[in-house]
Amino acid sequence: MDKIKRERWKRKFGEWFSENIENAGIIDIRYPIKGTYVWLPYGFKLRKHLIDLLRRLHNETGHEETLFPLLIPEQEFMKEAKHVKGFENEVYWVTHGGIEELNVKLAIRPTSETAIYPMFALWIRSHKDMPLKIYQVVNVFRYETKSTKPLIRLREITTFKEAHTAHATKEDAEKQVKEAISIYKKFFDELGIPYIISKRPEWDKFPGAEYTTAFDTIMPDGKSLQIATVHNLAQNFSKTFEIKFEDVNGEQNYAYQTCYGISDRAIASHLALHGDDLGLCLSPEVAPFQIVVVPILYEGKEEAVNAHLKKVLKILENFRIHIDDRNETPGSKFYYWEKKGVPLRIEIGPKDAEANAVTVAIRSNGKKEQVKLEALSLHLKNTILEIKNTLRERAWSFLSEMTSSALSLEEAEKILKRKGGIIKTSWCGKKECAEKIENELNVRLLGINEEERKKGKCIACGEETESVLNIAKAY
Ligand SMILES: [Zn+2]
Numbered sequence: 001m002d003k004i005k006r007e008r009w010k011r012k013f014g015e016w017f018s019e020n021i022e023n024a025g026i027i028d029i030r031y032p033i034k035g036t037y038v039w040l041p042y043g044f045k046l047r048k049h050l051i052d053l054l055r056r057l058h059n060e061t062g063h064e065e066t067l068f069p070l071l072i073p074e075q076e077f078m079k080e081a082k083h084v085k086g087f088e089n090e091v092y093w094v095t096h097g098g099i100e101e102l103n104v105k106l107a108i109r110p111t112s113e114t115a116i117y118p119m120f121a122l123w124i125r126s127h128k129d130m131p132l133k134i135y136q137v138v139n140v141f142r143y144e145t146k147s148t149k150p151l152i153r154l155r156e157i158t159t160f161k162e163a164h165t166a167h168a169t170k171e172d173a174e175k176q177v178k179e180a181i182s183i184y185k186k187f188f189d190e191l192g193i194p195y196i197i198s199k200r201p202e203w204d205k206f207p208g209a210e211y212t213t214a215f216d217t218i219m220p221d222g223k224s225l226q227i228a229t230v231h232n233l234a235q236n237f238s239k240t241f242e243i244k245f246e247d248v249n250g251e252q253n254y255a256y257q258t259c260y261g262i263s264d265r266a267i268a269s270h271l272a273l274h275g276d277d278l279g280l281c282l283s284p285e286v287a288p289f290q291i292v293v294v295p296i297l298y299e300g301k302e303e304a305v306n307a308h309l310k311k312v313l314k315i316l317e318n319f320r321i322h323i324d325d326r327n328e329t330p331g332s333k334f335y336y337w338e339k340k341g342v343p344l345r346i347e348i349g350p351k352d353a354e355a356n357a358v359t360v361a362i363r364s365n366g367k368k369e370q371v372k373l374e375a376l377s378l379h380l381k382n383t384i385l386e387i388k389n390t391l392r393e394r395a396w397s398f399l400s401e402m403t404s405s406a407l408s409l410e411e412a413e414k415i416l417k418r419k420g421g422i423i424k425t426s427w428c429g430k431k432e433c434a435e436k437i438e439n440e441l442n443v444r445l446l447g448i449n450e451e452e453r454k455k456g457k458c459i460a461c462g463e464e465t466e467s468v469l470n471i472a473k474a475y
Pocket residue numbers: 427428429430433458459460461462463
């Protein structure tokens with residue numbers, strides 16, 4: 001019998017999500033400031049593994065980790081007009097030091113361009129100082145006025161990986177955008193999170209960017225969630241912050257820049273997309289524990305089981321494990337770890353000891369089998385790979401189920417009502433048509449995928465076009 005169901009997970013996703021991140025011990029939502037939450041030990045471990053993966057992917061592509069201050073002086077923050085305008089409603093300000101009013105107000109970073117680029121201006125003198133590729137993992141603050149949601153819409157974004165680069169030529173910056181996209185593809189592939197990539201419309205790009213490319217995924221309730229963005233800043237910020245260098249011909253030029261970011265939403269989508277009606281279901285890549293070991297002790301057989309357990313633990317040295325030896329029934333332990341989404345459970349009972357074996361249960365498909373100790377190490381390695389692949393495939397097939405195409409506004413509306421998801425349609429590129437689509441369907445224009453061309457007629461005005469537009473109801 002297949003015990004894995006995803007009915008409530010899909011039908012009542014909002015409830016499912018808040019309930020399970022709490023039940024599993026990921027975060028505590030009771031902190032008395034709206035939009036801020038406490039990372040609990042189990043959630044913190046998961047977050048750490050996810051950040052480690054991000055660090056590895058950045059380090060191996062020549063990025064170096066740094067740490068910039070949380071506070072940004074008002075005059076730096078206000079320098080780039082479009083950037084300021086984009087963030088003016090969201091910035092927290094520090095106005096006092098103790099009881100003294102500060103001469104210069106300090107912005108609490110909502111993102112770090114205006115903290116980092118004045119320093120770039122000091123560090124970059126010649127084309128030989130580039131490419132400069134740095135990143136940091138920090139918390140940022142945004143005064144969200146829409147209703148906040150744990151890990152999805154926050155006032156304190158606790159996991160903000162932002163990378164910033166500077167280059168001597170436009171082509172190098174363009175290449176960097178491609179590298180960033182490929183890093184993020186690898187990151188989401190490792191986590192098994194499916195995505196679609198769109199170039200955001202002109203009016204929805206990052207404030208101050210030349211253009212923005214975004215990754216979106218679809219949540220179980222059919223709404224899209226932006227999970228990463230990559231921005232080509234061209235020379236917009238370097239001109240404002242005087243990031244000048246001597247180029248190969250000895251001439252002064254402004255640097256070409258890019259920046260790209262990932263937030264807590266990557267964690268949210270991992271928790272959301274792999275879950276089921278039993279609770280979370282984590283990928284062995286980032287799970288706090290890949291395996292939970294449950295000794296099953298019957299009276300009179302404790303010694304045999306404990307001796308066997310010692311042998312088993314030797315074999316498990318290379319995995320992240322947790323031994324649950326609490327004084328609880330095996331059944332309640334199984335249930336407890338199922339909710340928390342630990343990928344594998346190893347049961348060790350008297351019968352396993354007799355057979356020189358253990359019983360291995362897989363969280364993602366509910367299957368259970370006895371495995372001999374001599375085969376155990378290899379069996380676990382293969383199973384972990386298999387789980388990663390299965391989760392990824394299941395999530396991608398969900399995304400493809402939730403992706404439709406529509407030839408008219410009416411058709412799009414019907415699909416949105418029936419199941420939501422991402423709708424691919426045709427758009428001429430005019431802003432008035434975009435507004436019509438947004439208003440009539442109450443959707444977000446995620447943008448166009450430049451690699452996808454298809455002949456069609458603009459869904460709003462009927463003009464012929466080859467651009468494929470992605471739209472969705474969005475978080
Ligand atoms: Zn049109």
